[in-house]
Amino acid sequence: MLLGLDVGGTHTDVVIIDKTGIVATDKVKTNHNDLLETVNRGIENAVKNVNRDDIERVNLSTTLSTNAIVEGKTENVAVLVSAGPGVDPANYRLGEYYYSITGSIDHRGTEILPLNTKETDSALKAAKKAGCKVYAAITKFSTRNPAQENRLCEKIGSAADFITPGHMLSGRLSFPRRVATAYYNSAVWRQFNAFAESVEKSINGFGIKANLNILKADGGTMPLAVSKGLPVESILSGPAASVMGIIALCQVTRDSVLLDIGGTTTDIAIFASGAPIIEPDGISLNSAATLVRALRTKSIGIGGDSVLRVRDGGVVSVGPDRLGPSLADGGAAVALTDAFNFMKIDSHGDVNASAAGIAGLAKNNGMKPNDLAKKAIDCAVGAICDAVRRLVDEINMKPVYTIHELLEGKKVAPEQVYVMGGPAKAFSKRLADALRLPVNVPQNYAVANAIGAALARTTMYIELLADTEKGRMIIPDIGVSRDIPAGYSLEEAEADAKKYLLGHMKKTDVADRHIHAEILDSASFNMVQGYDTTGRNIRVRCQVKPGVLHEYNDVLRNLC
Numbered sequence: 001m002l003l004g005l006d007v008g009g010t011h012t013d014v015v016i017i018d019k020t021g022i023v024a025t026d027k028v029k030t031n032h033n034d035l036l037e038t039v040n041r042g043i044e045n046a047v048k049n050v051n052r053d054d055i056e057r058v059n060l061s062t063t064l065s066t067n068a069i070v071e072g073k074t075e076n077v078a079v080l081v082s083a084g085p086g087v088d089p090a091n092y093r094l095g096e097y098y099y100s101i102t103g104s105i106d107h108r109g110t111e112i113l114p115l116n117t118k119e120t121d122s123a124l125k126a127a128k129k130a131g132c133k134v135y136a137a138i139t140k141f142s143t144r145n146p147a148q149e150n151r152l153c154e155k156i157g158s159a160a161d162f163i164t165p166g167h168m169l170s171g172r173l174s175f176p177r178r179v180a181t182a183y184y185n186s187a188v189w190r191q192f193n194a195f196a197e198s199v200e201k202s203i204n205g206f207g208i209k210a211n212l213n214i215l216k217a218d219g220g221t222m223p224l225a226v227s228k229g230l231p232v233e234s235i236l237s238g239p240a241a242s243v244m245g246i247i248a249l250c251q252v253t254r255d256s257v258l259l260d261i262g263g264t265t266t267d268i269a270i271f272a273s274g275a276p277i278i279e280p281d282g283i284s285l286n287s288a289a290t291l292v293r294a295l296r297t298k299s300i301g302i303g304g305d306s307v308l309r310v311r312d313g314g315v316v317s318v319g320p321d322r323l324g325p326s327l328a329d330g331g332a333a334v335a336l337t338d339a340f341n342f343m344k345i346d347s348h349g350d351v352n353a354s355a356a357g358i359a360g361l362a363k364n365n366g367m368k369p370n371d372l373a374k375k376a377i378d379c380a381v382g383a384i385c386d387a388v389r390r391l392v393d394e395i396n397m398k399p400v401y402t403i404h405e406l407l408e409g410k411k412v413a414p415e416q417v418y419v420m421g422g423p424a425k426a427f428s429k430r431l432a433d434a435l436r437l438p439v440n441v442p443q444n445y446a447v448a449n450a451i452g453a454a455l456a457r458t459t460m461y462i463e464l465l466a467d468t469e470k471g472r473m474i475i476p477d478i479g480v481s482r483d484i485p486a487g488y489s490l491e492e493a494e495a496d497a498k499k500y501l502l503g504h505m506k507k508t509d510v511a512d513r514h515i516h517a518e519i520l521d522s523a524s525f526n527m528v529q530g531y532d533t534t535g536r537n538i539r540v541r542c543q544v545k546p547g548v549l550h551e552y553n554d555v556l557r558n559l560c
Contacts, residue, residue: 001050002549003210004454005042005060005199006241006447007035009067010263010305010322011422013450014042016050019551024050025447027422029325035064036198043206052208060224061215061241061453064195065188065234069285074187075134078127078160080152081179082115082139092176094183094288097132099123101152108467108537109145120155128159134189135159136182138166140175143476144465162189169230170291171463171476177281180288185232192231196224213458217294218278219244219546220459232292236283238449239267239297243276245452246418248548248556249442254415257388259431260449261421263305264322266384268298268391272412275402276546277395293461295546296395300387304337304348304423305329308376310365316375318383327357334361336380337423339373346426381430388414388435416440420448451556455548457515460505462542464497469527469535478504490524490538497542505544517544 001023006013008030016024026045031038047055068074078097081089084104101123103115127135137152146167153163164182196214203212213221217236227234242260246252256271270277277296282289301320309317318336326335328349334357340346341354355369362369392412400410417439419428424445432439444451466473466488473484473496480500498517505515520541527535 001054001056002454002552003043003046003055003058003208004450004452005039005058006238006449006453007038007060007062007064007195008238008262008449009063009265010303010325012038012042013447014046015444015447015450015454016046016055017451017454017552017556018054021556022444022451024048025444025450027447035195036202039199039202040205043202047206047208052206055208055210057213057454058203058208058210059213059215059221059453059456060199061237061449062195062234063238065192065231066236066238068188068191069184069235073191074184075190076130076132077183077186078123078130078132078135079179079183080120080123080135080137080156082148082152083175084112084140087140087175089179092179094180095187097127097130099126103139103148105139105141105145105148107141107144108470109141109472111145111147115148115151120152124155124159133161134186135162136164136166136179136186138175138179138182141173142167142178143171143173143463144474146476162186164189167476168479169232170461171465171474172291174281174289174291177289177291180285181232181282181290181292183288184235184285184290185230188231188235192234193228196228199224215241215244215453215456216459217283217292218459218461219276219295219456220544221456222458222460232290235285235292236294236297237453239269239299240295241449241452241456242267242420243269243295243297243452244456244546244548245420245448245450246442247276248451248455248552249444249448250418250440252416252418255412256416256418257392257414257435257437259384259388259417259419259421259424259427261384261419261423261427262303263325263422264301264303265299266302266387266421268300268384268388269295270391270395270412270414272395272400272402272407272410277412278401280401296391298387298391300383302336302380302383304335305331306336306380308334308336308339308361308372310361310367310372314365314367314371314375316372316379318376318380327353334358336376337426339376340423340426342369342373343377345377346423348422348426377430381427381434384427384431385434418442420445422446452548455552455556457547457549458505459544459546460501461520462497462501462504464493464500464538464540464542466493466538467535468538475500486535488536488538490522490540493524493538493540494519494522494542497540501542501544515544517542
């Protein structure tokens with residue numbers, strides 16, 4: 001039995017699934033001041049009539065880290081960087097407490113110039129004076145040799161509550177992306193860990209003894225215990241849960257659009273030939289490119305609780321903010337849900353409160369209530385459709401990567417729309433008319449995010465690097481480093497990448513019997529000195545790709 005938990009900005013959804021289908025669901029308001037109370041309420045209602053001993057896996061998704069970054073509520077981070085010659089670290093500055101230290105390691109992992117001790121001590125003194133308690137330490141080519149980053153971490157020591165060393169984030173090269181990823185990993189660490197501990201307390205309080213996992217931005221899960229050191233991977237886990245929910249519920253085979261319409265935002269994802277599109281190099285956060293592999297999604301400020309305003313000339317706007325719940329849900333501001341209620345498209349909550357609110361707002365602005373409500377709905381639908389078209393255009397400007405492969409020369413042309421989230425039914429007909437596409441609203445659409453979280457399987461991506469001249473092979477993502485013979489081949493490297501990846505995942509209590517590692521790409525280059533070949537430089541990228549747990553596919557796909 002699986003438990004899926006989606007902690008959203010407006011609601012927290014819980015589902016329990018066994019091999020016969022969905023056995024329990026619940027939706028509660030998210031209390032941002034007490035997430036433990038929110039999680040407890042949701043789980044308590046869902047587990048009333050199930051045997052808690054049968055729950056073997058708990059997967060959760062959350063918008064917590066994303067919201068903290070978007071709202072500027074992250075913690076100050078002391079960033080220590082060393083780039084070496086030819087790179088000015090100031091170009092990649094993030095945050096107020098950013099310190100550049102002289103030192104250098106080359107692309108093969110050889111230390112060229114030791115770290116400057118005086119500069120390091122001066123940076124640490126300044127960071128301590130500023131009251132920084134979380135740090136990031138990044139040196140160029142640390143994935144080839146982490147020695148200088150490790151020395152920085154040793155120097156920081158007990159001055160920090162938490163340190164992100166850059167080489168632990170990914171085996172891929174890209175100094176600017178590594179700086180940004182390390183920065184944001186530390187910036188959200190404290191908030192994410194408070195959330196993770198709340199979930200653990202809740203699960204333990206209900207006597208549930210199960211593996212706990214968090215959904216990552218790429219649609220796979222990772223153990224919650226591991227995520228405490230890599231909270232940046234949970235960014236965009238909410239939109240990822242939407243994608244996995246549709247994969248679980250529907251047989252998507254064509255170019256398609258997914259819309260998850262919540263209380264605060266609408267998340268948009270695109271499928272190419274039935275597979276979700278991914279950002280292979282990593283997402284950008286506040287315009288800073290990172291190493292976080294993620295499903296390609298876009299969020300806009302349109303949701304059921306988006307506030308309605310009337311501007312000069314009778315122009316009605318929707319969002320992008322919310323001022324609490326709609327009038328229908330006991331709030332104080334007229335929201336989009338109230339417009340749907342007034343037009344009798346929906347009958348959510350207190351429809352009389354919605355009618356009174358729309359009438360009052362219309363009267364104050366010299367409008368007819370019917371016109372105001374219609375303009376609000378048209379505005380919201382138009383904003384969503386414009387965002388969909390822009391996202392498709394952006395995707396078609398570059399090579400299209402899905403979770404399965406690169407689709408060479410592919411141009412996405414959506415033929416189908418899937419809509420989930422609380423207001424999905426209310427929006428469906430108007431979206432179909434505006435986009436001129438068939439719209440499908442699956443059963444259990446209101447908790448589809450939690451379904452996606454529950455069924456997402458664990459995934460991981462690693463990069464193996466081997467230098468036969470130096471006789472070393474490393475996999476920075478999982479901390480593997482060992483000697484290799486001069487004759488170490490590309491085939492051996494591919495086999496090792498699969499072996500170490502699967503071995504690492506088994507250590508983290510992955511229970512999916514259908515887990516399979518695949519090689520994304522691999523290459524071997526001769527290294528030449530003078531007229532002689534001195535060795536080979538080998539690189540292998542390997543992954544367990546995102547997907548849903550195999551044994552639940554057929555049971556749930558009749559719900560779409």
